[in-house]
Amino acid sequence: MRVGVNRLIKSAFKGSAFTVYSILAGALLGLPIFVIFFSFFYWDNAIWQHLSATVLPKYISNSVILAFGVGFGATILGTYLAWIIVNYHFYGRRVIQWMVLLPLAMPAYIIAYTYTGLLDFAGPVQTLIRDTFELTAQDYWFPEVRSLSGAIILMSLVLYPYVYILARTAFSEQSQKYREVSQLAGVSPLKHFFKVALPLARPAIMTGGALAMMEALADFGTVEYFGVSTFTTGIYRTWFGMGDIKAASQLSGFLCLFVFILIMIERMSRRDSQNYSSRQGKSAQAKKVKGLNGVLIFLLCSLPVVFGFIIPFVQLATWTLRFSDLSNLADYPEYAINSAILASIGSVVIVAMALLFSYAKRLHPSKTVSGFIQLVSLGYALPGTVIAIGVLVPLGWVDIKLNIFTNMWFNFQPGLVFSGTVFALIFAYAVRFMSVALNNTEAGIQRIRPSMDEASKVLGDSPLQRLFRIHIPLLKASILSAGLLVFVDILKELPATLVLRPFNFNTLAVKAFELASDERLIDAALPSITIVLVGILPVIILTRTLDGIDRKNA
Amino acid sequence: MLDINNLSLSYGTQKVLQNLSISLQQGEIGCILGPSGCGKTTLLRAIAGFKSVQAGSISIKESVVSDAKQQMPVAKRKIGVVFQDFALFPHMSVLKNVAYGLSKLSKSEAHKLAEEAIELVGLNDAKTKYPHELSGGQQQRVAIARAIAPKPDLLLLDEPFSSLDPDLRERLSSEIRHIIKQQNITALLITHDQTEAFAMADKIGVLHDQQCQQWGTAYDLYHEPATEFIADFVGEGVFIPVKVVAYENDTGSTIEPSEDKLLWLETQLGRFLLPEEYLVNGTFKAGDTAKMLVRPDDLRHQDESVLKAKVVGRAFRGAHILYRLSLNDSEPLLCLAPSHHDHKLGESFGIHLEVEHVICFPN
Numbered sequence: 001m002r003v004g005v006n007r008l009i010k011s012a013f014k015g016s017a018f019t020v021y022s023i024l025a026g027a028l029l030g031l032p033i034f035v036i037f038f039s040f041f042y043w044d045n046a047i048w049q050h051l052s053a054t055v056l057p058k059y060i061s062n063s064v065i066l067a068f069g070v071g072f073g074a075t076i077l078g079t080y081l082a083w084i085i086v087n088y089h090f091y092g093r094r095v096i097q098w099m100v101l102l103p104l105a106m107p108a109y110i111i112a113y114t115y116t117g118l119l120d121f122a123g124p125v126q127t128l129i130r131d132t133f134e135l136t137a138q139d140y141w142f143p144e145v146r147s148l149s150g151a152i153i154l155m156s157l158v159l160y161p162y163v164y165i166l167a168r169t170a171f172s173e174q175s176q177k178y179r180e181v182s183q184l185a186g187v188s189p190l191k192h193f194f195k196v197a198l199p200l201a202r203p204a205i206m207t208g209g210a211l212a213m214m215e216a217l218a219d220f221g222t223v224e225y226f227g228v229s230t231f232t233t234g235i236y237r238t239w240f241g242m243g244d245i246k247a248a249s250q251l252s253g254f255l256c257l258f259v260f261i262l263i264m265i266e267r268m269s270r271r272d273s274q275n276y277s278s279r280q281g282k283s284a285q286a287k288k289v290k291g292l293n294g295v296l297i298f299l300l301c302s303l304p305v306v307f308g309f310i311i312p313f314v315q316l317a318t319w320t321l322r323f324s325d326l327s328n329l330a331d332y333p334e335y336a337i338n339s340a341i342l343a344s345i346g347s348v349v350i351v352a353m354a355l356l357f358s359y360a361k362r363l364h365p366s367k368t369v370s371g372f373i374q375l376v377s378l379g380y381a382l383p384g385t386v387i388a389i390g391v392l393v394p395l396g397w398v399d400i401k402l403n404i405f406t407n408m409w410f411n412f413q414p415g416l417v418f419s420g421t422v423f424a425l426i427f428a429y430a431v432r433f434m435s436v437a438l439n440n441t442e443a444g445i446q447r448i449r450p451s452m453d454e455a456s457k458v459l460g461d462s463p464l465q466r467l468f469r470i471h472i473p474l475l476k477a478s479i480l481s482a483g484l485l486v487f488v489d490i491l492k493e494l495p496a497t498l499v500l501r502p503f504n505f506n507t508l509a510v511k512a513f514e515l516a517s518d519e520r521l522i523d524a525a526l527p528s529i530t531i532v533l534v535g536i537l538p539v540i541i542l543t544r545t546l547d548g549i550d551r552k553n554a
Numbered sequence: 555m556l557d558i559n560n561l562s563l564s565y566g567t568q569k570v571l572q573n574l575s576i577s578l579q580q581g582e583i584g585c586i587l588g589p590s591g592c593g594k595t596t597l598l599r600a601i602a603g604f605k606s607v608q609a610g611s612i613s614i615k616e617s618v619v620s621d622a623k624q625q626m627p628v629a630k631r632k633i634g635v636v637f638q639d640f641a642l643f644p645h646m647s648v649l650k651n652v653a654y655g656l657s658k659l660s661k662s663e664a665h666k667l668a669e670e671a672i673e674l675v676g677l678n679d680a681k682t683k684y685p686h687e688l689s690g691g692q693q694q695r696v697a698i699a700r701a702i703a704p705k706p707d708l709l710l711l712d713e714p715f716s717s718l719d720p721d722l723r724e725r726l727s728s729e730i731r732h733i734i735k736q737q738n739i740t741a742l743l744i745t746h747d748q749t750e751a752f753a754m755a756d757k758i759g760v761l762h763d764q765q766c767q768q769w770g771t772a773y774d775l776y777h778e779p780a781t782e783f784i785a786d787f788v789g790e791g792v793f794i795p796v797k798v799v800a801y802e803n804d805t806g807s808t809i810e811p812s813e814d815k816l817l818w819l820e821t822q823l824g825r826f827l828l829p830e831e832y833l834v835n836g837t838f839k840a841g842d843t844a845k846m847l848v849r850p851d852d853l854r855h856q857d858e859s860v861l862k863a864k865v866v867g868r869a870f871r872g873a874h875i876l877y878r879l880s881l882n883d884s885e886p887l888l889c890l891a892p893s894h895h896d897h898k899l900g901e902s903f904g905i906h907l908e909v910e911h912v913i914c915f916p917n
Contacts, residue, residue: 177641180604185655185704186629199645 016463018360019369025353026372029431032390033378039246039393040253047247055234059251062148063217063230063258069149070216073156075209077304078163079201083193084301086171089286090294096301098543101165103158103308105535107492107509109221110528111154113516114312116225117319119145146226155222157308159215163208165546170204170273171197176285203273210266217258218383220495221513231255232385232495239389239499249393252386259381266381313532319525331511335527339491339507342422346429347437347486351479353430354437358445359467362453373442377435384432384495391428391500395419421502428496433489437482444478445471485538491531555580555740556601556708561610563596570596573610574766576759578740583731585755586744589787592761594744598710601742602635603628614707631708634701638713640693642685648672648696649681655704671703674733690718691726698730702739709734709741715750727753748788760784776849782915785847790876792887793845796821796914798828800840819846819914822884823861826912837916847913848887850876855891859904863887865897879903 048056081100085093103111119125119142126142129135144150174197182192198205220232231251239248289297357376361369379387395418403413418424448471456466472479494509501510508527515524556578563571570593578584586594599605601612603625611621614633619626634655642651652671656664672681675695685693694714701709714730715723731754734741745751751758752772759769760783768780779785785793796819817828817838826846832838855877866886867878873893878886889905897903 175639175641177637177639178643180602180628180635181637181641181643181654181700183604183628184602184633184635186658187654191657196643196645200643202645 016360016363018356018463019364019366022357022360022369022372025357026369026376029353029376029379029434030372031394032387032428032431033375033382035393036249036252036256036382036386036390039249040256044246044250047244047250051247051251055229058229059231059234062223062228063232063255065148066151066155066219066223066228066230067213067216067258067262069152070155070159071209071213073152074160074163074212075205077156077160078165078208078212079167079198079205081160081301081304082164082167082171082201083197084297086168087286088289088297090289090297092298092302096298096305097547099305099309100301101161101539101543101546102305102310102536104161104542105532105539106158106309106312107221107494107531107535108155108158108215108219109225109494109513109516110316110532111158111308111312112151112222112225113521113524114315114528115150115154116145117521118311118315119143148226148228151219151222151226151228155216155219156212157304159212160304160308162211162215163205165542166204166208167201168546170201174200203269206269207266207273210262210269214259214262214266214381217255217262218385218495220383220385220498225513225517231258232383235385235389236495236499239392245389245393245396248389252383252389255383255386259383263378263381313529316525316529316532319522320529331506332526335506335508335511336530338505339509342425342497342507343487343490345422346426346433346490347483349426350430350433350486351437351441351482354434354441354482355472355475355479357438358441359471361442362445363463373438376431377438379431379433380435382432384428384493384497385499387428387431388496388499391424391431391496392419395424395427419500422505424500425497428500429486429490429493432493432496433486436485436489440478440482440485441475444475448474481538481541484541488535488538491534555582555615556584556742557611557613557616558601559611559613561597561600561612562608563593563600563605564608565596569764571761571766572764574761575610576757576766576769578742578757580740581735581738582740582756583734583754584742585751585758586742586761586766587748587751587758588744588746588761590746593764594746594761595712597761598635598712598742598744601708602633602710603631632704632706634704634706634709636694636697636701636709636711636714638716640685640697640717642693642696642700644685647682647684648677648688648699651685651696652699652703654700667703667705668699671699674702674737675699691722694718694726698733702733702737707740709739711741711743713745714743716745716747723750724753730754760787762787777911777913779847779913785913785915789849790888791847791849792885793915794821794823794848794885794887796826796844796846798838798840798842798844819844819912821846822881823848823907826909828914829912832914838914843917844914845917847915848909850888850890852907852909853879853887853889854906854908855889855895856904856906857895859906861905861907862902863889863905865899865901865903868897868899877903879905 085097085100117123121137121142129140129142130137133140145154178196178200179192182189182196187195217230218232219230220236223230224233224236231254235248235251235255238244238251357369357373361373382390396416399416399419402417403415406412406414452470452474453466456470461469491507492509494513497507497510498513501507506514508531512524512527512531515521515527556576558574558576561571561574562569574597576584576586586597588594596605600607600620603620606625607620607622609622611618613619614631618624619631643654646654649665649668649672653664653668656667659667669681672678675698677692677695677699680688680692680696685696688696697714715727718726727750743751743754756771757769758772758775759766760775761767762781762783767784768775770778770780775784775788779788785791799818799820817833817840819826819828828838838844861881863879863881865877866880869876870893874890875893875895877889877891877897879889880886887905889903891897
């Protein structure tokens, strides 16, 4: 420990102010992760005895089934879509290629309550069935949407793009020559898929699957709304319902164990995929499919988008346009403005921090700085509820000490200045979404040639001048796309906002969730559709990026 | 073994090859040589069955595998292909890669054949390794082993050495020639590199202008090029201007005029008799101007020779020096002289002519 601290101080002084920044900011953002991690070591037997006798088995089994179910569903959907789109030319392929990513804009909790509205007893589908066949409730069986399997299906429908994006790149990088080798060897196309194409894409598919599973574990809105008890709902109830922060943080630590297994799988798969990289020669040429087969393929490919985006979107739009009554509109600007302010502050702060991290690493590449960057990029894997607890614990402690201190010396209590304000929210967002911004700034800064820095150095710029005169202008596109992605992610974020928001502070996501939970689905439609529409922006950017990669491979 | 007759290939309306005819005997190694974009790869793909044929035919072992009407499926042709980038499967071990084309056989049979092929290319120690653990040369051998393991009737090699280092290229090409010869495999190689073609092939065809310009041995291509393009493309040499004149036996030459149609080629290096094949074709008549090919080995350096040229350029090549010489301020000639005949620029340089093959093209 001593040695570690010494080395830290030394490397801080060897570097510049940017290195010091990255160490301090990295430590700050790593704090919630450590709090959760260490709370797990302050094992409280009483809590665990109580938990394991009551809810824990249910949490574990539900969370594990949910994660595996979603991982499986998303992998199947994403892989078959990617395979077809890479290997076949059919009428409408361009449209499908664009639409396939749209479910990314649909948060799971929104699709969940939309389908509930559509499919529950009073919904249009069941009503239609009863009216057509003149049945009563006892006469027929209809699957229950609000169930674990319902959650698995709906989450798979919105999370498959994670697998699709990676699998598509992997498939399209496979050389045309491989297929020719199989043809020469008399290996059938189906066998080729299972013996060559799929194994080669396996690491990429597994990475995507692991990401989908992380999202499933992190989900709070869907499972809470469906009444399925998982870790995230458990953590929320333990804290909100019973005010037991200790049990909540112990549960969070336990959930993190699962998350870390997924991170390991993800990292290992990414490393494998480098060994399996088959970027040789020309990419596979897509086969033309015409006539009835073309139509069938088109329909097959459009199913996930139809169920994962179009149907819920149309339902939301209908609710908004036809049934929303004006009295609800009165509150809408307030939530929208709150959301916009929160997302704007968050994206500016987070992107600026990410930029400084990337720049610090470029100025003085050291193990320490890289280590901290790796640490702060871990946040994407942690569920919002867990991060919320991780932020709440230290900030709450600081607030209490601060109040005691000011009370003692100035006879004045400022209240919860950290844990009860927007500060806590921005802090939590920074932990969760730093990696989103870092991905962009890191990739962008690596594209700037080192000779640029040297030229600027020779011409007398200080590091700070260089940042503003060279890097920021060159990184404009990366900064903008990082900002947009973070903005949309904050807009959609539910559990951390729900736990950490100041009293009576509502955002679109929170309001949509609360209204839906109160069974006011129609009123929830307007804030929901706002979130979905804004969420389409990054999908457009992503589609363009993927098209660019395609053109490079062609 | 391989017979290609009047083959024409095109992509849509764009013609790639026309009226190409070549043939290989069992155990012969053929080579298609040509600059990039001349249609070599297209030809290879047509032979393998990846590309349809517009006219003419391709036969393997006396049976037609491709013509304008029909096309035998790729897998039925019994062809092995070594791809330019090897196209090894990165997720399979060497053994699995080599056994890939043997899946129709029983496990033990496939295993045996694969091991044999690996043994043949000398990779016994690397059987369980994966492609990314191998060097470029080893990957190349795996690719060869995979192609020959199913004992194909014909082996096709697509620029097999282009992704390797030059010195590795030379060593491997002679090794691989040895393996192919030892197994009595018929092989066709395509390349843009003539040294590779000379080192590997028994027969070489040069593609240019959608045509196969000549199909023959390396010796033929170098010494008796059929077209001006080949004369220029293969080896080094210069064209010198010649004048075609009627034969007059005024020099006391020993040549007996069998017919009075004989023609002289008059050059700054002296007179040469126009070879008979040109007379048969009637390409030249007295009074024409033409150009004659002079290879560096047609000029021999002799210090005591009466014919003197001036050194205008020199390139040191180890055992030899390639001199550029000027005779009466004409176009420079090339002469390959042993390295210890070290002459400076501007020095006078005795040459002696030993033109064994008189090659001449109309202007």
